[in-house]
Amino acid sequence: MDNATIDQIIDKHHGEASSLIQILLEIQGQNHWLPKEALERISERLEVPFTRIQHIATFYKAFSLVPKGRHEVHICMGTACHVRGAQRVLETVEDLTGIKPGETDLDLKYSLEIVNCLGCCALGPVMEIDGTVHGNMTPATTRDALKKYE
DSSP states (O other): OOHHHHHHHHHHTTTOGGGHHHHHHHHHHHHSSOOHHHHHHHHHHHTOOHHHHHHHHHHSTTOOSSOOOSEEEEEEOSHHHHHTTHHHHHHHHHHHHOOOTTOBOTTSOEEEEEESOOSOGGGOSOEEETTEEEOSOOHHHHHHHHHTTO
């Protein structure tokens, strides 16, 4: 991500330090992660110490300081999903992508995370890809859903 893009996001928020989290969210949304160079630019422009920005970026789980895949896959492992077969869904995703929870594939195509609940218990087991919820998943429907994101 170049400085011009970062500056546009900062300018959109009038360069106000009170908008720091929103600025970080927008950069993360466009770039899929927060590179050190972006944090340094934000620090410079907002006149906020780099260490404070880094603390915020590491405190909130929504932020990543390492590259993420273009498609974020979340597998719900809450009680309802777990008893309905979420482990099989997770294993299918692991087999198809070659990654484990918390990892990103080398092509930066997928990042995989497990979550405690997506709030769709009646649809379990549930998988979310880029914010789209896929319910009543089986290994076959999991394969089909991932193919749509290739």
